[in-house]
Amino acid sequence: xxxxxxxxxxxxxxxxxxxxxxxxxxxxxxxxxxxxxxxxxxxxxxxxxxxxxxxxxxxxxxxxxxxxxxxxxxxxxxxxxxxxxxxxxxxxxxxxxxxxxxxxxxxxxxxxxxxxxxxxxxxxxxxxxxxxxxxxxxxxxxxxxxxxxxxxxxxxxxxxxxxxxxxxxxxxxxxxxxxxxxxxxxxxxxxxxxxxxxxxxxxxxxxxxxxxxxxxxxxxxxxxxxxxxxxxxxxxxxxxxxxxxxxxxxxxxxxxxxxxxxxxxxxxxxxxxxxxxxxxxxxxxxxxxxxxxxxxxxxxxxxxxxxxxxxxxxxxxxxxxxxxxxxxxxxxxxxxxxxxxxxxxxxxxxxxxxxxxxxxxxxxxxxxxxxxxxxxxxxxxxxxxxxxxxxxxxxx
Amino acid sequence: xxxxxxxxxxxxxxxxxxxxxxxxxxxxxxxxxxxxxxxxxxxxxxxxxxxxxxxxxxxxxxxxxxxxxxxxxxxxxxxxxxxxxxxxxxxxxxxxxxxxxxxxxxxxxxxxxxxxxxxxxxxxxxxxxxxxxxxxxxxxxxxxxxxxxxxxxxxxxxxxxxxxxxxxxxxxxxxxxxxxxxxxxxxxxxxxxxxxxxxxxxxxxxxxxxxxxxxxxxxxxxxxxxxxxxxxxxxxxxxxxxxxxxxxxxxxxxxxxxxxxxxxxxxxxxxxxxxxxxxxxxxxxxxxxxxxxxxxxxxxxxxxxxxxxxxxxxxxxxxxxxxxxxxxxxxxxxxxxxxxxxxxxxxxxxxxxxxxxxxxxxxxxxxxxxxxxxxxxxxxxxxxxxxxxxxxxxxx
Numbered sequence: 001x002x003x004x005x006x007x008x009x010x011x012x013x014x015x016x017x018x019x020x021x022x023x024x025x026x027x028x029x030x031x032x033x034x035x036x037x038x039x040x041x042x043x044x045x046x047x048x049x050x051x052x053x054x055x056x057x058x059x060x061x062x063x064x065x066x067x068x069x070x071x072x073x074x075x076x077x078x079x080x081x082x083x084x085x086x087x088x089x090x091x092x093x094x095x096x097x098x099x100x101x102x103x104x105x106x107x108x109x110x111x112x113x114x115x116x117x118x119x120x121x122x123x124x125x126x127x128x129x130x131x132x133x134x135x136x137x138x139x140x141x142x143x144x145x146x147x148x149x150x151x152x153x154x155x156x157x158x159x160x161x162x163x164x165x166x167x168x169x170x171x172x173x174x175x176x177x178x179x180x181x182x183x184x185x186x187x188x189x190x191x192x193x194x195x196x197x198x199x200x201x202x203x204x205x206x207x208x209x210x211x212x213x214x215x216x217x218x219x220x221x222x223x224x225x226x227x228x229x230x231x232x233x234x235x236x237x238x239x240x241x242x243x244x245x246x247x248x249x250x251x252x253x254x255x256x257x258x259x260x261x262x263x264x265x266x267x268x269x270x271x272x273x274x275x276x277x278x279x280x281x282x283x284x285x286x287x288x289x290x291x292x293x294x295x296x297x298x299x300x301x302x303x304x305x306x307x308x309x310x311x312x313x314x315x316x317x318x319x320x321x322x323x324x325x326x327x328x329x330x331x332x333x334x335x336x337x338x339x340x341x342x343x344x345x346x347x348x349x350x351x352x353x354x355x356x357x358x359x360x361x362x363x364x365x366x367x368x369x370x371x372x373x374x375x376x377x378x379x380x381x382x383x384x385x386x387x388x389x390x391x392x393x394x395x396x
Numbered sequence: 397x398x399x400x401x402x403x404x405x406x407x408x409x410x411x412x413x414x415x416x417x418x419x420x421x422x423x424x425x426x427x428x429x430x431x432x433x434x435x436x437x438x439x440x441x442x443x444x445x446x447x448x449x450x451x452x453x454x455x456x457x458x459x460x461x462x463x464x465x466x467x468x469x470x471x472x473x474x475x476x477x478x479x480x481x482x483x484x485x486x487x488x489x490x491x492x493x494x495x496x497x498x499x500x501x502x503x504x505x506x507x508x509x510x511x512x513x514x515x516x517x518x519x520x521x522x523x524x525x526x527x528x529x530x531x532x533x534x535x536x537x538x539x540x541x542x543x544x545x546x547x548x549x550x551x552x553x554x555x556x557x558x559x560x561x562x563x564x565x566x567x568x569x570x571x572x573x574x575x576x577x578x579x580x581x582x583x584x585x586x587x588x589x590x591x592x593x594x595x596x597x598x599x600x601x602x603x604x605x606x607x608x609x610x611x612x613x614x615x616x617x618x619x620x621x622x623x624x625x626x627x628x629x630x631x632x633x634x635x636x637x638x639x640x641x642x643x644x645x646x647x648x649x650x651x652x653x654x655x656x657x658x659x660x661x662x663x664x665x666x667x668x669x670x671x672x673x674x675x676x677x678x679x680x681x682x683x684x685x686x687x688x689x690x691x692x693x694x695x696x697x698x699x700x701x702x703x704x705x706x707x708x709x710x711x712x713x714x715x716x717x718x719x720x721x722x723x724x725x726x727x728x729x730x731x732x733x734x735x736x737x738x739x740x741x742x743x744x745x746x747x748x749x750x751x752x753x754x755x756x757x758x759x760x761x762x763x764x765x766x767x768x769x770x771x772x773x774x775x776x777x778x779x780x781x782x783x784x785x786x787x788x789x790x791x792x
Contacts, residue, residue, distance in 0.1 A: 135535075138707060285699035
């Protein structure tokens with residue numbers, strides 16, 4: 001069985017390495033030998049271990065009738081969307097690690113795959129090497145899922161872990177993450193929650209069965225989190241993590257958002273540190289399951305892409321289908337939860353507005369209030385005269 | 397699509413409940429309505445919500461050509477083995493929650509399913525509702541798996557959690573577990589590690605690809621764990637959990653065993669408490685993943701059984717095939733790890749034998765030694781003149 005890899009970077013290189021290293025066990029599980037016959041790359045790479053497989057034009061690949069599975073590991077929308085769509089329309093199954101592509105165009109691509117009776121799979125697009133999407137679609141298929149919550153971005157989790165454990169500032173922790181290769185030179189998509197937003201879209205699509213698009217997901221980043229916020233959260237018994245959350249809000253509505261969130265130290269999600277990722281799913285039959293592991297990196301991501309390749313070779317199918325429906329995604333500001341707030345105001349005047357809130361003080365005299373259950377809309381309306389320094393949701 | 401459930405007890409009742417409660421979403425995911433047409437039970441149950449579906453003879457079910465999937469939820473070998481085998485040979489797919497059956501006869505039943513081109517699935521047989529077996533077989537299919545470790549029995553984990561958290565004795569914690577329905581009247585299979593041993597067999601079969609049978613698995617129970625052991629482990633920074641472990645020991649050999657084991661408090665497995673289960677898998681590409689959730693109970697187990705039913709209805713396949721091979725399973729006494737030991741001897745004479753060991757004292761004057769890396773064989777040989785009180789492996 002011949003396959004092509006689009007992209008010779010970190011993920012594409014990892015897939016090539018895993019397919020070679022574990023050739024024997026992969027052939028056994030796939031039912032046949034898997035041979036990489038083309039690797040698409042942008043520029044000549046004479047140092048590549050399989051330089052004879054390198055191609056510089058997608059046309060060389062799509063026109064090869066022997067290629068039956070294409071692994072897209074380029075990332076980004078252009079030209080990945082065009083290549084993936086044309087591959088499916090040409091009768092080739094596609095697997096991809098590209099969360100941006102799946103979040104934006106997954107519905108259309110799954111639709112084409114279904115009509116063409118081909119595989120379109122993207123286990124690696126969410127939480128890297130952790131088995132997440134198949135467990136949701138297959139193992140939890142008997143459940144009505146009520147919520148899915150995850151630490152979905154390794155870069156921000158690394159930065160926050162350094163801030164929490166070692167008292168570093170956001171900027172110092174970011175610089176260190178960049179030096180170690182855990183953050184990109186332009187870290188915007190990670191730091192601002194955009195990457196996690198794409199992943200929570202995909203999770204929401206599969207968990208709840210209708211389309212949630214990145215534009216529907218309100219994302220807050222971690223760049224405004226201060227040492228004082230972290231210290232006050234600790235005093236209250238919480239850690240701050242960047243969470244993607246999606247949940248049902250009614251019989252035919254959901255909400256999805258990304259925000260730095262307080263997690264109780266007794267919740268196992270609060271101990272998922274460094275570049276680890278984790279996804280917690282609640283279903284009406286199963287209760288709560290937590291899946292934890294490496295959320296990024298060449299080999300963990302390649303583990304998931306290659307699993308999809310094996311499944312595609314065996315004739316696995318697409319991962320689901322989620323129609324689009326206007327009004328289905330609602331604003332999270334109506335959701336009830338507790339909040340931690342800091343404000344530029346006298347404690348007494350805040351307590352007059354929020355008499356049920358718990359107050360906590362830092363060693364340096366700062367304070368925060370942990371509110372009773374309320375919605376963000378209600379809270380902001382009550383505090384409309386107050387200048388807020390920070391506001392965090394608390395995970396239940 | 398018509399299916400039959402064998403067993404009207406906790407699991408069978410749960411499967412019937414989930415199929416009814418989530419009928420809509422299940423039909424969508426299965427691609428057709430799933431209708432239970434028979435429920436096999438041993439005695440009349442006039443109070444049953446679907447009394448008209450109750451059957452008292454398996455012949456009524458196997459002879460119904462309209463039944464295409466059978467969910468075996470009886471447990472035990474007799475008559476489950478006979479019924480499952482005959483069902484497959486009669487051309488009906490089978491799903492089961494029966495770990496004893498799969499551990500003892502899984503190889504033969506998978507072989508029949510493969511030859512008959514039918515489904516034979518058993519996601520619920522290990523770790524209840526937690527997605528474990530598909531993640532191993534499908535999502536981690538590109539990996540050479542090196543080890544699988546799990547908290548695989550909710551009853552013993554509940555008892556140990558009560559002993560650790562509340563200082564209860566084993567007998568008190570067991571009585572309480574029985575009163576709460578977390579332990580059976582005859583708790584032998586749980587307490588002595590036999591149930592966990594069956595589950596580690598199934599995990600080893602799927603992770604490493606050849607048969608490991610219950611008779612190959614050395615099992616130790618939790619009945620000898622004392623409060624002093626727990627206190628000394630705590631002083632050293634560990635918790636004691638009943639773990640099933642299986643790992644490669646050579647190019648063509650594995651070992652598998654069940655034993656109370658010390659886990660560092662910094663390891664997330666040490667915080668999996670109460671009736672929760674967890675499975676940690678190490679693969680050469682993915683690194684380490686940890687899957688956590690409810691390991692037992694009617695609805696979590698039914699969640700997994702029903703997922704298998706949906707897959708079988710969609711034409712899913714068997715979960716793998718693992719040939720048997722003499723000499724493949726080796727004795728764990730050669731494995732190198734650290735140990736905590738307590739002995740009826742002077743500390744000075746123990747230190748003379750184990751000069752590298754760390755010593756820890758309890759408040760009441762008891763002491764334990766944490767050894768350097770060694771094998772159990774080597775350790776027992778060095779301590780052959782000493783009367784041991786307890787000996788525990790330490791998880792790496």
